[in-house]
Amino acid sequence: MTSKLPVRANAVTELAKMLVAGGISTDALANAPTIGDIRQLAKRRIPKMAFDFADGGADAENTLRANTGDLAKVTFVPQSLVDVSEQQLKTTVAGEELPLPLMLGPAGSVRIFGGDGELSAVRAAGQAGLTYTISTASSWSIEEIAAEATGPLWFQLYMWRSRDTVRTLVERAAAAGCTALVVTVDVPVNGKRARDHRNGMSIPPKVTLRNAMGVARHPKWFASLMRGPAIGFRNLEGIAEGSSAMSHQEYINTELVNLSATWDDIAWLRSIWTGPLFVKGVMSLSDAHSAAGAGADGVVVSNHGGRQLDGLPSSISVLPRIVDALGDRLSIIFDGGVRSGGDVLKAKALGADAVALGRSWVWGAAAAGGRGVQRVIDIYRSELRESLILLGLDNVENIDRSFVNFPPEWSRPEGSRDLQVR
Numbered sequence: 001m002t003s004k005l006p007v008r009a010n011a012v013t014e015l016a017k018m019l020v021a022g023g024i025s026t027d028a029l030a031n032a033p034t035i036g037d038i039r040q041l042a043k044r045r046i047p048k049m050a051f052d053f054a055d056g057g058a059d060a061e062n063t064l065r066a067n068t069g070d071l072a073k074v075t076f077v078p079q080s081l082v083d084v085s086e087q088q089l090k091t092t093v094a095g096e097e098l099p100l101p102l103m104l105g106p107a108g109s110v111r112i113f114g115g116d117g118e119l120s121a122v123r124a125a126g127q128a129g130l131t132y133t134i135s136t137a138s139s140w141s142i143e144e145i146a147a148e149a150t151g152p153l154w155f156q157l158y159m160w161r162s163r164d165t166v167r168t169l170v171e172r173a174a175a176a177g178c179t180a181l182v183v184t185v186d187v188p189v190n191g192k193r194a195r196d197h198r199n200g201m202s203i204p205p206k207v208t209l210r211n212a213m214g215v216a217r218h219p220k221w222f223a224s225l226m227r228g229p230a231i232g233f234r235n236l237e238g239i240a241e242g243s244s245a246m247s248h249q250e251y252i253n254t255e256l257v258n259l260s261a262t263w264d265d266i267a268w269l270r271s272i273w274t275g276p277l278f279v280k281g282v283m284s285l286s287d288a289h290s291a292a293g294a295g296a297d298g299v300v301v302s303n304h305g306g307r308q309l310d311g312l313p314s315s316i317s318v319l320p321r322i323v324d325a326l327g328d329r330l331s332i333i334f335d336g337g338v339r340s341g342g343d344v345l346k347a348k349a350l351g352a353d354a355v356a357l358g359r360s361w362v363w364g365a366a367a368a369g370g371r372g373v374q375r376v377i378d379i380y381r382s383e384l385r386e387s388l389i390l391l392g393l394d395n396v397e398n399i400d401r402s403f404v405n406f407p408p409e410w411s412r413p414e415g416s417r418d419l420q421v422r
Protein backbone atom coordinates (compact mmCIF):
# COMPACT_ATOMS: atom_id res chain seq x y z
CA MET A 1 0.00 0.00 0.00
CA THR A 2 2.50 2.59 1.18
CA SER A 3 5.03 1.46 -1.40
CA LYS A 4 2.86 2.93 -4.21
CA LEU A 5 2.87 6.47 -2.83
CA PRO A 6 6.38 7.45 -3.91
CA VAL A 7 5.54 6.34 -7.45
CA ARG A 8 2.45 8.63 -7.53
CA ALA A 9 4.39 11.50 -5.99
CA ASN A 10 7.07 10.98 -8.64
CA ALA A 11 4.51 11.18 -11.42
CA VAL A 12 3.13 14.43 -10.03
CA THR A 13 6.64 15.88 -9.72
CA GLU A 14 7.40 14.83 -13.30
CA LEU A 15 4.20 16.47 -14.53
CA ALA A 16 5.01 19.65 -12.64
CA LYS A 17 8.54 19.66 -14.13
CA MET A 18 7.10 19.25 -17.62
CA LEU A 19 4.70 22.12 -17.03
CA VAL A 20 7.48 24.38 -15.81
CA ALA A 21 9.73 23.35 -18.69
CA GLY A 22 6.96 24.19 -21.09
CA GLY A 23 6.41 20.55 -22.13
CA ILE A 24 2.71 21.11 -21.46
CA SER A 25 1.67 24.71 -21.70
CA THR A 26 -1.40 25.95 -19.96
CA ASP A 27 -1.42 29.01 -22.19
CA ALA A 28 -4.27 28.62 -24.65
CA LEU A 29 -2.92 31.47 -26.74
CA ALA A 30 0.52 29.97 -27.24
CA ASN A 31 -1.15 26.66 -28.05
CA ALA A 32 -3.56 28.11 -30.60
CA PRO A 33 -2.28 26.63 -33.85
CA THR A 34 -4.37 28.53 -36.39
CA ILE A 35 -6.18 31.83 -36.90
CA GLY A 36 -9.40 29.82 -36.52
CA ASP A 37 -8.33 28.89 -32.98
CA ILE A 38 -7.58 32.55 -32.21
CA ARG A 39 -11.09 33.38 -33.43
CA GLN A 40 -12.51 30.82 -31.00
CA LEU A 41 -10.51 32.32 -28.12
CA ALA A 42 -11.85 35.77 -29.05
CA LYS A 43 -15.38 34.41 -29.08
CA ARG A 44 -15.00 33.16 -25.51
CA ARG A 45 -13.33 36.31 -24.23
CA ILE A 46 -15.84 38.99 -25.26
CA PRO A 47 -19.66 39.31 -25.41
CA LYS A 48 -21.49 38.16 -28.51
CA MET A 49 -22.36 41.72 -29.56
CA ALA A 50 -18.66 42.66 -29.67
CA PHE A 51 -17.58 39.40 -31.31
CA ASP A 52 -20.25 39.64 -34.01
CA PHE A 53 -19.32 43.27 -34.70
CA ALA A 54 -15.98 41.97 -36.07
CA ASP A 55 -17.07 38.57 -37.31
CA GLY A 56 -20.20 39.57 -39.19
CA GLY A 57 -20.81 40.88 -42.68
CA ALA A 58 -23.50 42.82 -44.50
CA ASP A 59 -26.99 41.53 -45.26
CA ALA A 60 -27.03 37.78 -46.06
CA GLU A 61 -23.20 37.60 -45.69
CA ASN A 62 -22.82 36.02 -49.15
CA THR A 63 -19.75 38.12 -49.95
CA LEU A 64 -18.25 37.37 -46.54
CA ARG A 65 -18.54 33.63 -47.23
CA ALA A 66 -17.35 34.00 -50.84
CA ASN A 67 -14.06 35.55 -49.67
CA THR A 68 -12.97 32.46 -47.75
CA GLY A 69 -14.75 30.01 -50.06
CA ASP A 70 -12.97 31.30 -53.18
CA LEU A 71 -9.55 31.35 -51.53
CA ALA A 72 -10.11 27.64 -50.91
CA LYS A 73 -10.71 27.17 -54.66
CA VAL A 74 -7.12 28.21 -55.38
CA THR A 75 -4.92 25.11 -55.21
CA PHE A 76 -1.13 24.81 -55.24
CA VAL A 77 1.16 23.27 -57.86
CA PRO A 78 4.33 22.40 -55.90
CA GLN A 79 7.84 21.66 -57.13
CA SER A 80 9.85 19.05 -55.30
CA LEU A 81 13.54 18.54 -54.57
CA VAL A 82 14.51 22.18 -54.75
CA ASP A 83 17.01 23.59 -52.25
CA VAL A 84 14.85 25.53 -49.78
CA SER A 85 17.31 25.54 -46.88
CA GLU A 86 17.15 29.35 -46.67
CA GLN A 87 13.83 31.16 -46.94
CA GLN A 88 13.23 34.77 -47.85
CA LEU A 89 9.91 36.29 -46.72
CA LYS A 90 10.68 39.97 -47.30
CA THR A 91 8.72 42.17 -49.66
CA THR A 92 8.66 45.84 -50.66
CA VAL A 93 5.46 47.89 -50.84
CA ALA A 94 5.42 51.51 -51.96
CA GLY A 95 9.16 51.75 -51.40
CA GLU A 96 8.98 50.36 -47.85
CA GLU A 97 10.64 47.01 -47.11
CA LEU A 98 8.54 44.71 -44.91
CA PRO A 99 9.84 41.54 -43.23
CA LEU A 100 6.70 39.69 -44.38
CA PRO A 101 4.27 40.38 -47.25
CA LEU A 102 1.74 41.42 -44.62
CA MET A 103 0.38 44.52 -42.95
CA LEU A 104 -2.31 45.34 -40.43
CA GLY A 105 -5.17 46.88 -42.38
CA PRO A 106 -7.42 49.59 -40.97
CA ALA A 107 -9.95 48.61 -38.30
CA GLY A 108 -11.94 51.11 -36.31
CA SER A 109 -13.31 50.98 -32.75
CA VAL A 110 -10.86 48.31 -31.59
CA ARG A 111 -11.42 49.14 -27.90
CA ILE A 112 -14.80 47.44 -28.34
CA PHE A 113 -12.81 44.21 -28.27
CA GLY A 114 -11.37 44.92 -24.82
CA GLY A 115 -8.04 46.08 -23.40
CA ASP A 116 -6.49 49.20 -24.85
CA GLY A 117 -7.43 48.28 -28.42
CA GLU A 118 -5.35 49.93 -31.12
CA LEU A 119 -2.51 50.86 -28.73
CA SER A 120 -1.50 47.24 -28.04
CA ALA A 121 -2.03 46.33 -31.67
CA VAL A 122 0.27 49.05 -33.02
CA ARG A 123 2.95 47.99 -30.50
CA ALA A 124 2.70 44.38 -31.68
CA ALA A 125 2.89 45.45 -35.35
CA GLY A 126 5.97 47.55 -34.54
CA GLN A 127 7.69 44.64 -32.78
CA ALA A 128 7.24 42.56 -35.92
CA GLY A 129 8.26 45.46 -38.20
CA LEU A 130 4.90 45.40 -39.97
CA THR A 131 2.94 48.42 -41.19
CA TYR A 132 -0.03 49.43 -39.05
CA THR A 133 -2.83 51.37 -40.76
CA ILE A 134 -4.53 53.85 -38.42
CA SER A 135 -8.27 53.99 -39.12
CA THR A 136 -10.08 57.32 -39.08
CA ALA A 137 -12.66 55.51 -36.95
CA SER A 138 -10.12 54.39 -34.32
CA SER A 139 -11.04 54.47 -30.66
CA TRP A 140 -7.78 56.40 -30.00
CA SER A 141 -6.61 59.46 -31.88
CA ILE A 142 -3.99 59.39 -34.64
CA GLU A 143 -1.50 61.00 -32.23
CA GLU A 144 -2.22 58.58 -29.37
CA ILE A 145 -1.70 55.57 -31.65
CA ALA A 146 1.38 57.08 -33.31
CA ALA A 147 2.96 57.64 -29.87
CA GLU A 148 3.04 53.84 -29.39
CA ALA A 149 4.29 52.98 -32.88
CA THR A 150 7.78 51.68 -33.57
CA GLY A 151 7.14 50.40 -37.11
CA PRO A 152 5.78 51.92 -40.32
CA LEU A 153 2.47 53.76 -40.01
CA TRP A 154 -0.17 54.45 -42.66
CA PHE A 155 -3.39 56.42 -42.30
CA GLN A 156 -6.83 55.44 -43.65
CA LEU A 157 -9.39 58.13 -44.36
CA TYR A 158 -12.76 58.68 -46.03
CA MET A 159 -13.63 61.25 -48.69
CA TRP A 160 -15.93 63.18 -46.38
CA ARG A 161 -18.05 66.15 -47.45
CA SER A 162 -15.85 68.76 -45.78
CA ARG A 163 -12.49 69.01 -47.56
CA ASP A 164 -11.29 71.09 -44.61
CA THR A 165 -11.92 68.15 -42.27
CA VAL A 166 -10.16 65.76 -44.66
CA ARG A 167 -7.22 68.15 -45.01
CA THR A 168 -6.95 68.53 -41.22
CA LEU A 169 -6.84 64.74 -40.77
CA VAL A 170 -4.25 64.37 -43.54
CA GLU A 171 -2.06 67.05 -41.96
CA ARG A 172 -2.37 65.42 -38.54
CA ALA A 173 -1.46 62.04 -40.02
CA ALA A 174 1.60 63.50 -41.75
CA ALA A 175 2.70 65.26 -38.55
CA ALA A 176 2.27 62.00 -36.61
CA GLY A 177 4.59 60.18 -39.01
CA CYS A 178 2.21 58.34 -41.33
CA THR A 179 3.98 57.66 -44.61
CA ALA A 180 1.08 56.58 -46.84
CA LEU A 181 -2.61 57.39 -47.18
CA VAL A 182 -5.32 54.83 -47.83
CA VAL A 183 -8.60 56.36 -48.92
CA THR A 184 -11.53 54.01 -48.45
CA VAL A 185 -14.10 54.46 -51.20
CA ASP A 186 -16.57 51.65 -50.47
CA VAL A 187 -18.30 53.26 -47.49
CA PRO A 188 -20.56 56.01 -48.89
CA VAL A 189 -22.91 54.69 -46.20
CA ASN A 190 -22.43 51.84 -43.75
CA GLY A 191 -23.45 48.37 -44.95
CA LYS A 192 -26.39 46.82 -43.14
CA ARG A 193 -24.87 44.46 -40.57
CA ALA A 194 -27.80 42.33 -39.52
CA ARG A 195 -25.97 40.75 -36.57
CA ASP A 196 -25.34 44.20 -35.08
CA HIS A 197 -29.02 45.07 -35.39
CA ARG A 198 -30.06 41.81 -33.73
CA ASN A 199 -27.50 42.21 -30.93
CA GLY A 200 -28.36 45.85 -30.22
CA MET A 201 -24.75 46.78 -31.09
CA SER A 202 -23.84 50.44 -31.57
CA ILE A 203 -20.86 52.79 -31.21
CA PRO A 204 -20.62 53.63 -28.38
CA PRO A 205 -22.02 50.31 -27.14
CA LYS A 206 -25.16 50.53 -25.05
CA VAL A 207 -26.45 47.92 -22.64
CA THR A 208 -29.89 46.84 -23.83
CA LEU A 209 -32.23 43.96 -23.02
CA ARG A 210 -30.81 42.09 -26.03
CA ASN A 211 -27.18 42.21 -24.90
CA ALA A 212 -27.34 42.64 -21.09
CA MET A 213 -26.70 38.96 -20.32
CA GLY A 214 -23.63 38.82 -22.56
CA VAL A 215 -22.22 41.95 -20.94
CA ALA A 216 -22.88 40.59 -17.42
CA ARG A 217 -20.97 37.41 -18.26
CA HIS A 218 -17.85 39.40 -19.26
CA PRO A 219 -17.08 41.75 -16.36
CA LYS A 220 -13.38 42.08 -17.28
CA TRP A 221 -14.31 43.19 -20.77
CA PHE A 222 -16.82 45.66 -19.36
CA ALA A 223 -14.23 47.06 -16.93
CA SER A 224 -11.78 47.64 -19.79
CA LEU A 225 -14.46 49.63 -21.63
CA MET A 226 -14.96 51.81 -18.56
CA ARG A 227 -11.23 52.57 -18.37
CA GLY A 228 -9.93 55.30 -20.65
CA PRO A 229 -11.94 57.81 -22.65
CA ALA A 230 -15.56 57.23 -23.68
CA ILE A 231 -15.73 54.98 -26.71
CA GLY A 232 -16.36 57.06 -29.79
CA PHE A 233 -14.48 58.39 -32.80
CA ARG A 234 -11.64 60.12 -31.02
CA ASN A 235 -10.28 61.67 -34.20
CA LEU A 236 -13.39 63.81 -34.38
CA GLU A 237 -12.69 65.54 -31.09
CA GLY A 238 -11.88 69.13 -31.94
CA ILE A 239 -13.57 68.64 -35.34
CA ALA A 240 -17.11 67.73 -34.29
CA GLU A 241 -17.20 70.77 -32.00
CA GLY A 242 -19.78 70.58 -29.28
CA SER A 243 -20.70 66.97 -30.03
CA SER A 244 -20.04 64.37 -27.34
CA ALA A 245 -18.61 60.92 -28.03
CA MET A 246 -22.22 59.74 -27.88
CA SER A 247 -23.16 61.76 -30.93
CA HIS A 248 -20.11 61.29 -33.15
CA GLN A 249 -21.87 58.72 -35.33
CA GLU A 250 -24.72 61.16 -35.77
CA TYR A 251 -22.26 63.93 -36.66
CA ILE A 252 -20.66 61.67 -39.29
CA ASN A 253 -24.06 60.77 -40.73
CA THR A 254 -25.31 64.34 -40.94
CA GLU A 255 -22.21 66.49 -41.46
CA LEU A 256 -19.56 64.33 -43.05
CA VAL A 257 -21.08 61.51 -45.11
CA ASN A 258 -20.56 62.41 -48.74
CA LEU A 259 -22.75 60.79 -51.33
CA SER A 260 -21.40 63.04 -54.05
CA ALA A 261 -17.68 62.15 -53.82
CA THR A 262 -16.07 61.48 -57.21
CA TRP A 263 -12.65 60.62 -58.62
CA ASP A 264 -12.00 64.39 -58.74
CA ASP A 265 -11.81 64.22 -54.95
CA ILE A 266 -9.07 61.59 -55.22
CA ALA A 267 -7.23 63.85 -57.67
CA TRP A 268 -7.60 66.68 -55.10
CA LEU A 269 -6.21 64.40 -52.37
CA ARG A 270 -3.33 63.62 -54.72
CA SER A 271 -2.66 67.35 -54.99
CA ILE A 272 -2.34 67.80 -51.21
CA TRP A 273 -0.44 64.56 -50.40
CA THR A 274 2.98 63.81 -51.83
CA GLY A 275 3.50 60.35 -50.28
CA PRO A 276 2.09 57.05 -51.54
CA LEU A 277 -1.70 57.16 -52.03
CA PHE A 278 -3.82 53.99 -52.08
CA VAL A 279 -7.50 53.65 -52.98
CA LYS A 280 -9.14 50.95 -50.85
CA GLY A 281 -12.27 49.14 -51.94
CA VAL A 282 -11.46 48.59 -55.62
CA MET A 283 -13.37 45.64 -57.05
CA SER A 284 -13.51 46.34 -60.80
CA LEU A 285 -11.16 47.08 -63.65
CA SER A 286 -12.91 50.37 -64.32
CA ASP A 287 -12.32 51.57 -60.74
CA ALA A 288 -8.69 50.44 -60.88
CA HIS A 289 -8.23 52.48 -64.08
CA SER A 290 -9.93 55.48 -62.47
CA ALA A 291 -7.62 55.20 -59.44
CA ALA A 292 -4.57 55.19 -61.71
CA GLY A 293 -6.03 58.11 -63.69
CA ALA A 294 -6.54 60.14 -60.50
CA GLY A 295 -2.89 59.67 -59.64
CA ALA A 296 -3.06 56.93 -57.01
CA ASP A 297 0.08 54.85 -56.49
CA GLY A 298 -1.84 51.75 -55.58
CA VAL A 299 -5.15 50.10 -54.82
CA VAL A 300 -6.39 47.80 -52.11
CA VAL A 301 -8.43 45.13 -53.88
CA SER A 302 -11.07 44.70 -51.21
CA ASN A 303 -14.79 44.27 -50.65
CA HIS A 304 -14.33 45.45 -47.05
CA GLY A 305 -14.39 41.86 -45.83
CA GLY A 306 -18.02 41.48 -46.96
CA ARG A 307 -19.09 44.25 -44.56
CA GLN A 308 -20.38 46.69 -47.18
CA LEU A 309 -22.17 45.72 -50.43
CA ASP A 310 -23.33 42.13 -50.10
CA GLY A 311 -23.45 40.45 -53.51
CA LEU A 312 -19.99 41.60 -54.55
CA PRO A 313 -17.77 38.76 -55.75
CA SER A 314 -14.93 37.56 -53.54
CA SER A 315 -11.92 39.86 -53.64
CA ILE A 316 -9.57 37.02 -54.71
CA SER A 317 -11.73 36.39 -57.81
CA VAL A 318 -11.24 39.94 -59.15
CA LEU A 319 -7.54 40.20 -58.24
CA PRO A 320 -6.03 38.53 -61.37
CA ARG A 321 -7.78 40.74 -63.91
CA ILE A 322 -6.84 43.92 -62.01
CA VAL A 323 -3.22 42.75 -61.77
CA ASP A 324 -3.15 41.90 -65.48
CA ALA A 325 -4.42 45.32 -66.49
CA LEU A 326 -2.63 47.55 -63.99
CA GLY A 327 -0.08 45.54 -62.02
CA ASP A 328 2.78 47.33 -63.75
CA ARG A 329 1.39 50.81 -62.92
CA LEU A 330 -0.07 50.30 -59.44
CA SER A 331 1.03 48.67 -56.20
CA ILE A 332 -1.61 46.09 -55.37
CA ILE A 333 -2.60 45.20 -51.83
CA PHE A 334 -5.15 42.47 -51.26
CA ASP A 335 -7.58 41.82 -48.43
CA GLY A 336 -10.63 39.68 -47.72
CA GLY A 337 -10.88 36.23 -46.23
CA VAL A 338 -7.16 35.71 -45.60
CA ARG A 339 -6.81 33.30 -42.67
CA SER A 340 -3.49 31.48 -43.19
CA GLY A 341 0.02 31.79 -44.54
CA GLY A 342 -1.16 29.66 -47.48
CA ASP A 343 -3.84 32.27 -48.25
CA VAL A 344 -1.15 34.97 -48.30
CA LEU A 345 0.86 32.90 -50.79
CA LYS A 346 -2.24 32.46 -52.98
CA ALA A 347 -2.78 36.23 -53.12
CA LYS A 348 0.92 36.76 -53.91
CA ALA A 349 0.75 34.08 -56.63
CA LEU A 350 -2.17 35.89 -58.26
CA GLY A 351 -0.18 39.13 -58.28
CA ALA A 352 -0.74 41.04 -55.02
CA ASP A 353 2.30 42.83 -53.64
CA ALA A 354 1.15 42.31 -50.06
CA VAL A 355 -1.86 41.29 -48.00
CA ALA A 356 -3.65 43.45 -45.44
CA LEU A 357 -5.07 41.60 -42.46
CA GLY A 358 -8.51 42.52 -41.17
CA ARG A 359 -10.42 40.23 -38.84
CA SER A 360 -7.34 38.07 -38.16
CA TRP A 361 -5.56 40.76 -36.15
CA VAL A 362 -8.78 42.05 -34.59
CA TRP A 363 -9.50 38.53 -33.28
CA GLY A 364 -5.97 38.47 -31.85
CA ALA A 365 -6.62 41.77 -30.06
CA ALA A 366 -9.94 40.43 -28.73
CA ALA A 367 -8.34 37.15 -27.60
CA ALA A 368 -5.43 38.63 -25.66
CA GLY A 369 -4.66 42.27 -26.54
CA GLY A 370 -1.13 42.88 -27.82
CA ARG A 371 -0.03 39.29 -27.06
CA GLY A 372 -2.91 38.09 -29.19
CA VAL A 373 -1.89 40.27 -32.13
CA GLN A 374 1.70 39.07 -31.73
CA ARG A 375 0.52 35.45 -31.78
CA VAL A 376 -1.48 36.12 -34.97
CA ILE A 377 1.61 37.55 -36.66
CA ASP A 378 3.70 34.58 -35.43
CA ILE A 379 1.17 32.13 -36.86
CA TYR A 380 1.26 33.87 -40.25
CA ARG A 381 5.07 33.98 -40.21
CA SER A 382 5.49 30.28 -39.47
CA GLU A 383 2.71 29.19 -41.82
CA LEU A 384 4.19 31.31 -44.62
CA ARG A 385 7.57 29.72 -44.11
CA GLU A 386 6.15 26.19 -43.97
CA SER A 387 3.93 26.65 -47.02
CA LEU A 388 6.79 28.19 -48.98
CA ILE A 389 9.05 25.23 -48.17
CA LEU A 390 6.32 22.71 -48.99
CA LEU A 391 5.70 24.50 -52.28
CA GLY A 392 9.38 24.19 -53.15
CA LEU A 393 10.22 27.89 -53.13
CA ASP A 394 12.88 29.76 -51.18
CA ASN A 395 11.68 33.30 -51.83
CA VAL A 396 8.15 34.61 -51.42
CA GLU A 397 8.84 37.13 -54.19
CA ASN A 398 9.36 34.31 -56.70
CA ILE A 399 5.86 32.90 -56.45
CA ASP A 400 3.75 33.37 -59.57
CA ARG A 401 0.70 31.87 -61.24
CA SER A 402 2.59 28.75 -62.30
CA PHE A 403 2.36 27.66 -58.65
CA VAL A 404 -1.44 27.73 -58.45
CA ASN A 405 -4.60 26.57 -60.18
CA PHE A 406 -7.54 28.95 -60.13
CA PRO A 407 -10.79 29.30 -62.06
CA PRO A 408 -9.82 30.67 -65.52
CA GLU A 409 -12.73 33.12 -65.61
CA TRP A 410 -11.05 35.09 -62.80
CA SER A 411 -8.50 36.47 -65.24
CA ARG A 412 -11.06 37.44 -67.90
CA PRO A 413 -12.69 40.87 -67.77
CA GLU A 414 -16.33 40.40 -66.91
CA GLY A 415 -19.39 42.58 -67.00
CA SER A 416 -20.04 45.45 -69.37
CA ARG A 417 -18.11 48.03 -67.35
CA ASP A 418 -14.94 45.96 -67.22
CA LEU A 419 -15.20 45.23 -70.94
CA GLN A 420 -15.44 48.95 -71.75
CA VAL A 421 -12.04 49.67 -70.21
CA ARG A 422 -10.32 46.59 -71.57
Ligand SMILES: Cc1cc2nc3c(=O)[nH]c(=O)nc-3n(C[C@H](O)[C@H](O)[C@H](O)COP(=O)(O)O)c2cc1C
Nearest residue numbers: 054105106107108135184304305335336337358359
Ligand atom coordinates in the same frame (compact mmCIF):
# COMPACT_ATOMS: atom_id res chain seq x y z
C1 LIG B 1 -13.90 45.36 -36.81
C2 LIG B 1 -13.51 45.88 -38.16
C3 LIG B 1 -13.37 47.24 -38.35
C4 LIG B 1 -13.02 47.75 -39.60
N1 LIG B 1 -12.84 49.09 -39.75
C5 LIG B 1 -12.44 49.59 -40.94
C6 LIG B 1 -12.16 50.98 -41.08
O1 LIG B 1 -12.29 51.75 -40.14
N2 LIG B 1 -11.77 51.42 -42.31
C7 LIG B 1 -11.60 50.58 -43.38
O2 LIG B 1 -11.24 51.03 -44.48
N3 LIG B 1 -11.83 49.25 -43.26
C8 LIG B 1 -12.23 48.74 -42.08
N4 LIG B 1 -12.44 47.38 -41.94
C9 LIG B 1 -12.22 46.49 -43.10
C10 LIG B 1 -10.80 45.93 -43.12
O3 LIG B 1 -9.84 46.93 -43.30
C11 LIG B 1 -10.64 44.90 -44.26
O4 LIG B 1 -11.01 45.48 -45.49
C12 LIG B 1 -11.43 43.61 -44.07
O5 LIG B 1 -11.60 43.31 -42.72
C13 LIG B 1 -10.68 42.47 -44.77
O6 LIG B 1 -11.37 41.27 -44.69
P1 LIG B 1 -11.04 40.12 -43.61
O7 LIG B 1 -11.52 40.65 -42.31
O8 LIG B 1 -11.84 38.96 -44.10
O9 LIG B 1 -9.58 39.87 -43.62
C14 LIG B 1 -12.81 46.85 -40.70
C15 LIG B 1 -12.94 45.49 -40.49
C16 LIG B 1 -13.28 44.98 -39.25
C17 LIG B 1 -13.39 43.50 -39.06
